[in-house]
Amino acid sequence: MGRRYYCEYCEKTFIDELEARKKHLQSANHMKLRNMHYEQCRDPAILLKEELLKIPCRKYFQNGICLFEGSCKYTHYSAEQLCELRQKVEQMEQKRQKTDSEKMNIPSVDSWLEKYEETVDKINNVVHLLWSYPENLSSRLDLPPSLIKFKPEHFHDDDFEEWGK
Structure with missing residues (x-):
């Protein structure tokens, strides 16, 4: 006995068989x-719109x-069924509008963090440094120039050479 096809x-x-399946599907x-x-499975709003345009089936x-x-x-x-469908569509629309308005009021994480840091700084009146020099590096003498800690006297030299020479 061959394989059988079940149509749900x-x-x-x-x-x-191809011919039998094709004949059945058509x-x-x-x-x-x-x-x-x-x-x-159709969208209730589209269904309501289409059904309101039709007149009732006499038969x-x-x-x-x-x-x-x-x-x-x-x-x-x-x-009555059309009225229930209309109410369902209105409820779905209200729910969609509510979620849209909630989404619009939610700030991004970055903006929230900035606002939070501003309020904390205002309360404490403290200026926070973004980066501090690691103290364990100040005792080392074998550091390359890019890692040596700046001193105020490094900025008094205003004799700059021209670039590209």
Whole structure:
């Protein structure tokens, strides 16, 4: 016995051959069931917008069933269902606006740190050095010129040579 293909939309199994699978995937019943499945996942705002433009399906509301189901050009939603859908869309919009406004009020970490340091410095009236010379280096005599600690007399020499000579 060969492999079998199971269609989750139709809940049917059949022999897994290219022609049989292609025929099934193009069948009206499969496409109708697939569309009904994805209809449940649609964005409520788009669904509401589309359903408000449609007029009620007479057959669906008289008999409780419509042969066209998901592909019907008329709406199958009652006034109460449309009202519930509208409320759901409004709640989602309010929630989105609330999260957007919260995001806008959150400062970045860098700006928060700068503000925090300014307030701490104002309270303490202390100037903090960004870098201090390590004291263990001052006792060493074998340091290259770039690591030797500056002294005030180093800055009194204003006789600069020209660059590039």
